[in-house]
Amino acid sequence: MSVFSSPAIVLRHADYGDYDLIVTLFTQSEGKLTVIAKAAKKSTRRFSGVLELFSFIDVVCRRGKGMPVLQEANLVNAHPGIRTDFKKTAYAGYWTDVVHAWSEEGHAQPVLFRLLEFVLEGLDRREMPEEVLSLIFQVRFLKLAGMQPNLTHCSGCRTALEDMPGSNAAFELAKGALVCDKCKSTLTPASILSKGLLKQLQWMADADLDAVRRLRWTPAARQEAGQFLETFVPLHLGKPLRSLKVLKQLR
Ligand SMILES: [Zn+2]
Known part of the structure; x- marks a missing residue:
């Protein structure tokens, strides 16, 4: 005992x-x-x-x-500010569901604990829009869980993101990696994301939480990042998340 x-x-x-x-x-x-x-x-x-x-x-x-x-x-x-608001409850439900689905019983994850505490507090205190907190949670969770997407270079020929032509780049969801035009498969579904957003997501995974908190988002970038991450996270967790369905319905 x-x-x-x-x-x-x-x-x-x-x-x-x-x-x-x-x-x-x-x-x-x-x-x-x-x-x-x-x-x-x-x-x-x-x-x-x-x-x-x-x-x-x-x-x-x-x-x-x-x-x-x-x-x-x-x-x-x-966290009374969360439970009295349907939308906040749905976001908190999604994050806790991700932690529940990924974590193993009895394995300490102090950094993930701190991250969950950070986003729940932010949600409760209305410090930032729910959507932005959710981006922070998802990007940093993916890194902690060893599922960080490759956002820096083509997974085929290793061409760096900044050397790819145009202002957008293709991301193959199943591979979890960027692909250049030459290496892109016509059979695999890909998301097209702006290069600026890809750099921002990469930075968010590593930067200090206080710096990440100060980042400003345009509504369009917020939505683009949200759609991408809410597809990527359940795909790489390998589990459907009912809470995410609830969140999407609510929005
Ligand atoms: Zn390539």
Whole structure:
């Protein structure tokens, strides 16, 4: 038996029997973790209002033979600005779904934890448009997950983006890479993206979050990047995301 504590974000929860809740947390120290919150439904005192989706909490868990048991949960930030707004809820649902789909139980991902915290806080405080926060989340998630698209050179002949003629370049979604006109296949579907946007996305993956926060977007660039990333992320996760469908319907 071991007891550990960690900051955590609530990703999901489901009823378990008449009294208990199964809660999936994204913890800072242990990564994704599914825990049982005993008597959470029965007792109004114990975890009252703490285990809501997207809440930032401090948890104490006990690990034994079966599923870890949630012993204590203290609310740090309920993110009320998210839950009172359908569109914000849909964005938060998409990001937490991506984290849930990609993460393995018990593997710490502190940088991804910080990223999810950053976008949820930004969403709650209305610091930036939801669409921009979602671009930041997706671009940086792809890098952290080792799924970063190649946006710098042709995957066939290695010609650099700036040496390709014209103001746009083709990106083959399945390959996750840029292709020049010569190497482009007529059979593989490709997205056509402006070179300026491709450079911006590349920069966003690596730059300091504070600098990324200050970046200004035109509505057209925001939309172009959003469409591209919302196609690329589920394709490379290899899983359909119901939350993304909900988000698209809502928009
Ligand atoms: Zn080429």
